[in-house]
Amino acid sequence: MSATVNKPRAIAPLGILVEKLEQILQNAKNTEKSSQLVNDLQEAYEFASNLEPYLGEVSTTQSGALANLAEKTAQEDWSKLFAEGATPFELEQEMLSGHIEGQMLQIFVKMLGAKNVLEIGMFTGYSALAMAEALPDDGKVIACEVDDYVAKFAQECFSHSPHGEKITVKVAPALDTMAELAQEDKNFDLVFIDANKKEYKDYFNLLLDKKLVSPGCLIVVDNTLYQGQVYLPESKRTENGQAIHEFNQMVAQDERVQQVLLPLRDGLTVIRVN
Incomplete structure (x- = not known):
């Protein structure tokens, strides 16, 4: 019998929209509203819900090692691990970047x-x-991770791939690791940010101020739409949503870089250092 794979919670704006449309559609079907309203809602739901599966269908297939890592992540009971103290953070499978x-x-x-x-x-x-x-x-990939449990989880997954040897995991607060890398005069061609949302501005400034990146390098930042909160009224933003809103505004005004925010999943900002 195969292990249970949990259904991920919707976090991207499109996924949240799909869930809302599905609920509205079901409510409409359960009332005496006109059949035209139900048909219109059904079409809107299909437009939204079929987009992401189609993107996966026509994109290059992920490797077996990546598929196994994603499945193992989905099978883990993250809520239980937090409740039992195995990890000090409230983790969830939606944190996985994905295919x-x-x-x-x-x-x-x-x-x-x-x-x-x-x-x-x-x-x-x-x-x-x-x-x-x-x-x-x-x-080489240097990966900063503050949680010891997931660091070990990841390293075990890496051991099943011939490419795992290219990855060095640094278990410590990311800003501390970055400061050490700067002291070692490290320089990176590509940086991917997907960590503490309240520290995004600090990550960005440290990268540029400490010369961890050079002209022509890319900084790619995840969750920059943050469940749609960044473009909703401030009253509807959480602390993380407000932090990402401020980060987006800061980057947009920084003349050291050129950037574009792509509506991929929960928002992916691609930043080129000038």
Whole structure:
């Protein structure tokens, strides 16, 4: 009997929209509203709900190692681990970058001809392994992760891939690890940020101020739509939503970079250092 795979919670704006449309559609079907209203809602629901599955269908298939990592992450009972004190953080499978984002990161690695990658926030290691797969044999990923449990979880997954040896995991607060890397004069071709949302501005400024990235390098930042909160009224934003809103505004005004926010999953900002 196969292990149970939990259904992920909707966190991207599109996923939240799909859930809301589904509820509205069911409510309409359960009332005496006109059949035209139900038909219109059904069409709107199909437009929204079928987009993400289609993106996965026509994108390059993920490797077996990545698929296994994603499945193992979905099978883990993260709520129970937090309740039992195995991890000090409230983790959930939705933190996994996933197939489409992984393919995007692999394309960035190959387009840049990157050899040195920094990941700020690793979780169970999907994006780290995805980028490692795209690196040359002498390429390296340094992954910053503050949670010891998920660091070990990821490293066990990496051990089943020939590309796992390209990944070095640093278990410590990301800002501390970044400061150490700056002291060592490290420089990265590609940086992927997906960690503490309230520290996004600090990550960004440290990268540029301490010369961890050079002109032509890319900084890719996840969750920059943050469940749609960034473009909703401030009263509807959580602390994290407000932090990402402020980060987006800061980057938009920074003349050291050129950036574009892509509506991929929960928002992916691609930043090129000038």
